[in-house]
Amino acid sequence: MSQLSHPTPAGVARANGYSHVATGPGRWVAIAGQVALDESGELVGPGDAGAQARQVFANLDACLQAAGATFADVVKLGIYVTDIAALPAIRVARDAYVDTANPPASTAVQVVALFKPEVLVEIEAYAIVAD
Template sequence: MTQSTHLTHIPAPDGIAPATGYSHVVTATGRLVAVSGQIALDQYGNLVGPGDAAAQALQVFANLHRCLTAAGATFDDVIKLTFFVTDVAHLPAVRKARDQYVDVENPPASSAVQVAALFRPDLLLEVEALAVLRADA
């Protein structure tokens, strides 16, 4: 168990196999920040990286970073990420982009879901985030 100022990471509760790249449980006290699923569109609404999961993942995490910043949060405040991918083969690219932003020693809780499609056929992934800011932030 690792605790920061307002988050506690429990990588593997008793009886649960350890995970790679995420914590099974993260508890927090403070103000909740919910970030809608982000996709690989730039500030003008143009798709970044058509057909390229790595390029799309980098744009998605850059967008998540911008959204968190707008709420006064950082990736250190993220308690949960949910990945929606059109093919689980895209997960290594998503993880590589994620690892540029999250503390890999204390990663957030995470879920990954393969979906039949996203709202546009050229999108390969979408990622949403939940963060908690310290109550005094």
């Protein structure tokens, strides 16, 4: 069971779909930016940010499991997208994995390009796992 807390900072506008602060005791886990490559290294969802986001979150889930963590332990997501208009589709994929009542802190950034032109979404995660 997660021991994370999501305090609401005074004087900061209410967050919509993310938390401003997420904290908790335990072991720090950092997950490198994940893209929509399946286990054989093939791109999933060329031209489809929603399909890519679903694969990205599946990859993040596998990485978290390898570290003995779950999405309940995630305190921060860093979302890099080549077109910010894809954010609603990314949020749908995210919401299938995170607790939407207490979502992690998040940053979303539109970038000019990712490591391959056909990659539309890259997401990194940070978690704190209770000892």
